[in-house]
Amino acid sequence: MPDTCTKSVTVNESLVHEHIGWMFSVAQRVLKDESMAEDAVQNAFTKIFGKHETFEGRSSLKTWMHRILVNEALMLLRKVKTRKELIVDHAAPTFDQYGLRIEDTRPSPLTPEEHLQSTQTRNIVRTHIDELPQSYRVIIILRDIEGLSIGEISSRLELSETNTKVRLHRARCALKKRLAPFAAGLMT
Amino acid sequence: MTDRKLTPRQRMQALMFKAPLMIDCKTFDSFVVDYLDGHLPKPLRFRFETHLRFCPECKAFLNDYKKVIAVTQSQKETHKVEVPHALVEAVLRSIPNET
Ligand SMILES: [Zn+2]
Numbered sequence: 001m002p003d004t005c006t007k008s009v010t011v012n013e014s015l016v017h018e019h020i021g022w023m024f025s026v027a028q029r030v031l032k033d034e035s036m037a038e039d040a041v042q043n044a045f046t047k048i049f050g051k052h053e054t055f056e057g058r059s060s061l062k063t064w065m066h067r068i069l070v071n072e073a074l075m076l077l078r079k080v081k082t083r084k085e086l087i088v089d090h091a092a093p094t095f096d097q098y099g100l101r102i103e104d105t106r107p108s109p110l111t112p113e114e115h116l117q118s119t120q121t122r123n124i125v126r127t128h129i130d131e132l133p134q135s136y137r138v139i140i141i142l143r144d145i146e147g148l149s150i151g152e153i154s155s156r157l158e159l160s161e162t163n164t165k166v167r168l169h170r171a172r173c174a175l176k177k178r179l180a181p182f183a184a185g186l187m188t
Numbered sequence: 189m190t191d192r193k194l195t196p197r198q199r200m201q202a203l204m205f206k207a208p209l210m211i212d213c214k215t216f217d218s219f220v221v222d223y224l225d226g227h228l229p230k231p232l233r234f235r236f237e238t239h240l241r242f243c244p245e246c247k248a249f250l251n252d253y254k255k256v257i258a259v260t261q262s263q264k265e266t267h268k269v270e271v272p273h274a275l276v277e278a279v280l281r282s283i284p285n286e287t
Pocket residue numbers: 100101212213216239243245246247
């Protein structure tokens with residue numbers, strides 16, 4: 001019997017139907033592979049079914065399930081750790097000898113957000129996120145799409161917080177650079 | 189770090205950013221993540237925002253950077269996928285029966 005001050009999770013078919021859609025979507029985004037995403041979802045549900053009595057209601061049920069799923073997906077991602085990635089950092093901001101930013105003098109290349117909401121644009125953004133080096137891709141997904149905090153990300157990826165922030169910044173700069181030429185084209 | 193010739197405006201900036209309570213673009217850059225997360229301590233936030241007022245390059249950079257975050261965030265709602273039927277079945281089968 002669940003304690004009156006802790007919420008309980010009812011494990012039944014409707015729990016599965018209600019959550020499996022977003023869970024599969026998140027897993028696919030992190031893993032970029034359908035069958036691995038299926039494994040992640042299945043493993044996550046196994047954990048959820050096994051641990052539902054430990055859910056304390058401190059966060060929402062969805063947040064709790066989301067954290068479990070992300071952990072399972074990252075676990076699988078670690079297992080397939082591909083060949084060592086060579087990150088050539090053309091995208092990192094550059095500065096001169098006085099610490100001044102060296103940027104293209106072109107006017108701001110990105111279009112207003114309304115433009116970027118169109119389906120076509122969303123697909124392009126998604127493609128560019130997918131094409132980032134894995135260590136950049138994962139950190140951008142965890143922070144800017146899945147909404148994990150820097151602290152949560154650093155513990156899951158076993159990086160220091162400083163390192164996590166540096167990597168996130170580089171990742172966003174890399175994506176910014178990739179999106180710039182396309183966005184400029186959209187404006188005209 | 190790249191050596192380059194400065195325009196008169198940039199020469200002014202280089203001097204100005206060395207003044208007390210000012211930061212250069214490189215330091216500004218290292219504060220961006222914390223600033224946007226609302227985690228930059230007040231005195232540093234003041235320096236960050238002062239730099240932003242005087243530096244069109246960093247201002248443009250931050251604008252684009254924020255847009256990149258916005259379009260990335262908008263992936264969340266839009267990414268709808270079809271769940272394989274077999275997966276749904278497998279998960280349903282794994283529901284423990286404990287009543
Ligand atoms: Zn600057």
